[in-house]
Amino acid sequence: MKKVLAIILALAMIFALAACGDKKTEEPSTEPVSEGFQWNGQKEVWSILPTTGAEGLIIINDAMGAVMEAQGFTYVKKDAAGDPTKQVTFVEDAIAAGNVGALMIAAMSVDMLQDVVAQAVDAGIAVAMLGADPSYEICGNVYTAYEITGMFAVQSAEDWAKQRVAEGGNVPQVDGKYEVACDVYTDIQDGVYRSNAIVGTVDASSILTRVATTSSYGESAYDDAYSNAQDVLGAHPNCRIFIAYEPEEAMGAAAACADFAEQNNLDLADFCVIPCYAEDTTFTEMYNAAAEDKSANAIKGYSTYGDAPIMRDGEVVIPPVLTGEHLADILLSACGTEGYTWVYGETYYDTVTTVNVYGFEQTWQTGDINPALEYKNAKFSN
Numbered sequence: 599m600k601k602v603l604a605i606i607l608a609l610a611m612i613f614a615l616a617a618c619g620d621k622k623t624e625e626p627s628t629e630p631v632s633e634g635f636q637w638n639g640q641k642e643v644w645s646i647l648p649t650t651g652a653e654g655l656i657i658i659n660d661a662m663g664a665v666m667e668a669q670g671f672t673y674v675k676k677d678a679a680g681d682p683t684k685q686v687t688f689v690e691d692a693i694a695a696g697n698v699g700a701l702m703i704a705a706m707s708v709d710m711l712q713d714v715v716a717q718a719v720d721a722g723i724a725v726a727m728l729g730a731d732p733s734y735e736i737c738g739n740v741y742t743a744y745e746i747t748g749m750f751a752v753q754s755a756e757d758w759a760k761q762r763v764a765e766g767g768n769v770p771q772v773d774g775k776y777e778v779a780c781d782v783y784t785d786i787q788d789g790v791y792r793s794n795a796i797v798g799t800v801d802a803s804s805i806l807t808r809v810a811t812t813s814s815y816g817e818s819a820y821d822d823a824y825s826n827a828q829d830v831l832g833a834h835p836n837c838r839i840f841i842a843y844e845p846e847e848a849m850g851a852a853a854a855c856a857d858f859a860e861q862n863n864l865d866l867a868d869f870c871v872i873p874c875y876a877e878d879t880t881f882t883e884m885y886n887a888a889a890e891d892k893s894a895n896a897i898k899g900y901s902t903y904g905d906a907p908i909m910r911d912g913e914v915v916i917p918p919v920l921t922g923e924h925l926a927d928i929l930l931s932a933c934g935t936e937g938y939t940w941v942y943g944e945t946y947y948d949t950v951t952t953v954n955v956y957g958f959e960q961t962w963q964t965g966d967i968n969p970a971l972e973y974k975n976a977k978f979s980n
Contacts, residue, residue, distance in 0.1 A: 635719060635722075635724075635737075635932065635942065636722055637699060637722050637724055637932060637933045637934060638699055638721060638722025638723060639699060639722070640696070640697050640698055640699030640722075640723075641669075641670050641671045641672065641699055642671065642672045642674065642695075642697050642698045642699060642700075643662075643663065643666050643671045643672070643673055643674070643698070643699065643700040643701070643702065643929065644674045644675075644676050644688065644692055644698055644700075644701050644702070645659040645662070645663065645673070645674070645675045645676065645702045645703075645704075646676045646678065646685050646688045646689065646701060646702070646703045646704070647659065647675060647676065647677055647678060647704050648678050648680060648682075648685075648704055648706050648785070648786060649677060649678070649679065649680060649815070649816045649817065650675060650677040651816045651817040651819065651846075652816075652819075652844065652846065653845075653846070653877070653878045653879070654844070654845070654875060654877035654878055654918050655704065656675075657877065657916075657918040657919065657922070658728065658918040658919075658921045658922045658925070659675065659702065659704075659728075659922060659925075660673075660922065661918065661919040661920075661921070661922025661923060661926075662702060662922035662923070662925040662926045662929075663675075663922075664922075665922070665923055665926035665930070666700070666926050666929065666930065669930060669935055671699075671700070676688045678706065679816075680706075680785055680815070680816055681706075682706035682707040682710055682785070682786075683710070685703060685705065685706055685707070685710075685711060686710055686711060686714050689701065689703070689711065689714045689715060689717075689718050690714055690717075692718060692723060693714075693717055693718055693721050693723065698723055699722070699723060699724065699933060700723060700724040700725075700726075700929045700932075700933060701718060701723055701724070701725045701726070702726050702727070702728060702925055702929065703715075703725065703726070703727050703728070703730075704727070704728045704729055704730070705727050705728075705729070705730040705732070705786070705787075706785060706786040706787075707786070707787065708727075708730050708731075708732045708733075708787055711732075712732070712734050715732075715734070715736060716734065719735075719736065724737045724928075724929050724932035724933050725737055726738055726739060726740075726925050726928040726929050726932075727739040727740075727741075728740050728921075728925060729741065729742055729744070729786075729788050730787065730788060731945060735943050736943070737928050737929060737931070737932035737940075737942055737943070738928035738931075738932070738940055738941075738942065738943060738944050738945065738946065739928070739945050739946070740921055740924050740925055740928075740945075740946045740948065741945050741946065741947055741948065742788070742903045742904075742947075742948040742950065743791075743903075743947070743948075743950060743962065743968060743970070743974075744788040744789070744791040744792040744795075744874075745791040745792060745794065745795040745968075745970035745971070745973040745974045746795070746901075746950045746962050746968065746969065746970045747792055747795075747874040747875065747901045747902070747903060747950055747952075748791070748792040748793065748794070748795030748796040748799065748841075748874055748901075748970065748973070749795040749796075749798075749799045749969060749970040749973070750874075750901035750950060750951075750952035750960055750962075751796065751841050751872045751873065751874045751899075751900070751901040751952060752778075752795075752796060752799035752800050752803070752806070752841055752872075753799065753952070753960065754872050754899040754900070754901060754952045754953065754954045754958055754960075755778070755806075755839050755841060755870055755872045755898075755899065755954075756803055756805060756806060757954060757956065757958040758839075758870045758872070758898050758899060758954045758955070758956060758958070759776045759805065759806070759838075759839065759870070760805070761954075761956040761958075762867070762868065762870070762892075762956075767865075767867060767868050768864075768865065768868050769838050769868050770836035770838065771836075772807065772836055773807070774805075775803075775805055775806055775807040776805060776806050776807070776838065776839055777806075777807055777809045777834055777836055777837040777838065777839065778800050778806050778807065778808050778809065778837070778839040778840070778841060779808075779809060779810040779811075779812065779826075779827065779830040779834075779837055779839070779840045779841070779851075780793075780796050780797050780800060780808055780810065780811045780812070780841050781796075781812055781813065781814060781823060781826065781840065781841060781842045781843045781847050781851065782796060782797065782811060782812070782813050782843060782978070782980075783813055783815045783843045783844075784813070784978045785815070787976065789843070790975075790976060790977070790978050791973060791974045791975075792843070792874055793843075793978055794973035794974075794975065794978060794979050795970045795973035796841050796874070797811060797979065797980060798972070798973050798979065799970075799973075800841070806839070809830070809833075809834045809837055810826075810829075810830045810833070810834065810837070811980055812826035812829075812830070813826075813843075814826055814843075814847050814850065815843060815844075815847070819844070819846040819847050819850065820846050820847070820849055820850040820853075821850065822847075822850065823842065823846070823847040823848070823849075823850030823851045823854075824850035824851065824853050824854045825850075825854075826850075826851070826854075827840060827850065827851040827853075827854035827855065828854045828857070828858075831854065831855070831858045835858075835862075838868055838869050838870060839869075839870045839871075839872075840852075840855070840869075840870070840871045840872075840896070841872055841873075841874075842871060842872065842873035842874070843873065843874060843875075844873050844874065844875045844878075845873050845875060845876060845877070845878035845880075845881035845900075846878065846881075847873065848871045848872070848873035848881060848897060848900075849878075849880065849881055849884065849897075851871045851896070852869075852871045852884065852895050852896040852897050855869040855871065855896035856895065856896065859896075865893055866892075866893050866894070866895055866896055867892040867893040869896035869898075870896065870898040870899070871896045871897050871898065872897075872898060872899045872900055872901070872954070873900050873901075874900075874901050874902075875900070875901075875902050875903070876900040876901075876902035877902065877904070877916065877917060877918045881897065881900075884897045885897045885898075885899070885900060885955075888955055889955045892955055898954055898955050899952065899953055899954030899955060899958065900952065900953065901950065901951065901952035902917070902950070902951060902952070903917075903948040903949065903950045903951070904917030904918060904920060904921045904948050904949070905917055905920040905921070905948075905949065906949070908920070921948070924946050927940050928940045928946075947963075947964040949961065949962065949963045949964075950962040950963075
C-alpha cells in the first residue's frame with residue numbers, strides 16, 4: 599500500500615505540473631518541421647513499451663503524456679509484454695487506425711522497427727524513441743549509455759567491498775576475491791549493452807569474481823529476483839554482492855539477503871545490492887535508510903540516469919518526469935506546436951551517475967569519453 603500511494607502521489611505531481619502551465623497552448627501547425635516530414639495533424643499519442651510493470655518507465659511516459667494532453671492530445675499506453683514483434687504490430691496498428699499522430703517507442707529491437715517506423719513517418723506520424731539510438735531518422739530520441747550504467751554499478755559495488763572491509767566488516771573472500779551475482783536482461787538491445795558491461799566489469803576486476811548470472815524482468819521481477827538470489831545464496835553462501843538490472847530486481851534480491859542474514863545471524867551491513875537504475879520510490883526509501891544505517895537493508899548504492907532533480911514552483915521535479923518532458927518536447931516540436939523548438943532528428947543524451955553509502959560518486963555526461971564502449975556490442979557475452 600505504501601508503494602501504491604507513493605506512485606499515486608508522484609503521478610499526481612506530474613499531472614499537476616502539466617495542468618498548471620500557462621504557456622504553449624496554441625494550436626499545433628501541420629507545416630513541415632524538417633525536409634521530408636509533415637505531421638498528419640492527428641492528436642492521439644501512443645507510448646509503445648516493452649512492459650508496463652516498471653515504475654520508472656511508466657513515470658517517464660505518463661509525464662510525457664501529461665504534457666501532450668495539455669496540448670489536446672489523447673495519451674495511450676501499449677504493452678508489448680516483452681515481445682519485440684508486438685511493438686512492430688502496434689506501429690502497424692497506429693498507421694491503420696488513422697487517428698494517431700505521434701508515437702513514443704521504448705524500442706526493444708531498433709532494427710526490427712526500421713521498416714514499419716519509416717512507414718509511420720511517411721504517414722505523417724511523429725516518432726520518438728526512449729533508450730535507443732537508431733541509425734535511421736526519426737523526430738528525435740532520449741538516449742542513455744546503458745553500458746556505462748552497468749559498469750558504474752559494478753564499480754560502486756567494488757568500492758563498497760573495499761570500504762566495508764576497511765572498517766572491519768565481514769565480507770568473505772573465496773580464492774582472494776569477493777563473489778558477485780549478476781542480474782541481466784537481454785531482450786532489448788540496450789539491455790545487452792548494460793548486461794555486457796555488468797558481467798564484463800566484474801570479470802575484469804582484480805577483486806571480484808562472478809558466481810552467477812540470472813535474469814528477472816517485468817511483472818514478476820521482484821519475485822523472480824528473490825528466488826534467484828535465494829538460489830545463489832544456497833549455492834554460494836559467501837556471496838555478498840548482487841548487481842541488479844533495475845530497482846524492482848534489486849529489492850527482490852535485498853529481501854532474499856535479509857532472509858539469509860536472519861537465518862544465519864549475519865549483519866546486513868555486510869551485504870550489497872546495487873541496481874543500474876534508481877527511479878522507484880520504495881527503492882529510494884530503502885537506499886536512504888541504508889545510508890543512515892548500513893544494517894537497515896542490503897541496498898548499498900545505485901547507478902542511474904537522467905537530469906538531476908530540479909525545483910519548480912516550490913516542488914522537486916524528479917529525473918523521470920524531466921525525461922518525459924524531453925520526449926514531449928521532441929514530439930510536440932515535430933507536430934509544429936508553438937513554443938516547442940526541438941531540432942528534428944537530434945538526440946538528447948542522459949547524464950549517468952552512481953553513488954554508494956560510503957560516499958562514492960561518479961558522473962558521465964555528454965562530451966565525456968565513454969569508458970564502457972567496449973561493451974556496446976550487439977551480442978551478449980556471458
